Amino acid sequence: MKKPIVTLAACAVLLATFVSRAQTLAQAETFVRHVYSEYSDPKKPNGPDFLYKEAALIFSPALFNLIRADQRHTPKGDVGKLDGDPICNCQDWDKLSIAKLDIAKTGEKTALANVTITNMGRQLPLKLFLLWTPSGWRIDDISSSDMPSLKKYLQTP
Numbered sequence: 059m060k061k062p063i064v065t066l067a068a069c070a071v072l073l074a075t076f077v078s079r080a081q082t083l084a085q086a087e088t089f090v091r092h093v094y095s096e097y098s099d100p101k102k103p104n105g106p107d108f109l110y111k112e113a114a115l116i117f118s119p120a121l122f123n124l125i126r127a128d129q130r131h132t133p134k135g136d137v138g139k140l141d142g143d144p145i146c147n148c149q150d151w152d153k154l155s156i157a158k159l160d161i162a163k164t165g166e167k168t169a170l171a172n173v174t175i176t177n178m179g180r181q182l183p184l185k186l187f188l189l190w191t192p193s194g195w196r197i198d199d200i201s202s203s204d205m206p207s208l209k210k211y212l213q214t215p
Contacts, residue, residue: 170187
């Protein structure tokens with residue numbers, strides 16, 4: 059009688075693992091869509107504050123620390139390495155939206171979001187390297203045609 063219980067338990071574990079991974083990818087998509095929806099939130103007429111107030115909600119701890127280090131080492135009144143918004147690879151935006159989004163798992167706790175955004179009538183492809191953290195999905199690196207790796211850019215002297 060123990061055999062069917064063990065088999066049933068094993069099936070339950072496998073099903074839970076499958077559902078968990080499916081939910082994780084769904085959560086990754088929800089996270090990315092939420093990030094870009096912030097640019098058109100009527101409650102935020104100046105847009106999202108991803109580099110300051112909302113940074114910990116968007117970036118992985120490693121990328122967050124690099125952004126903060128850049129801000130700390132930038133003399134007051136000067137512009138640091140980030141002279142624009144790396145999430146949209148822009149300084150200004152108007153009617154910013156997602157034109158295309160594909161997300162694939164790259165590891166147990168990592169995913170790659172290939173996103174094409176439309177901003178001011180122009181389409182721009184970006185790669186968001188996502189990391190699953192205890193707080194949910196976070197952006198761990200960003201790649202664009204201008205900058206192959208935001209992390210490496212912020213790490214260079």
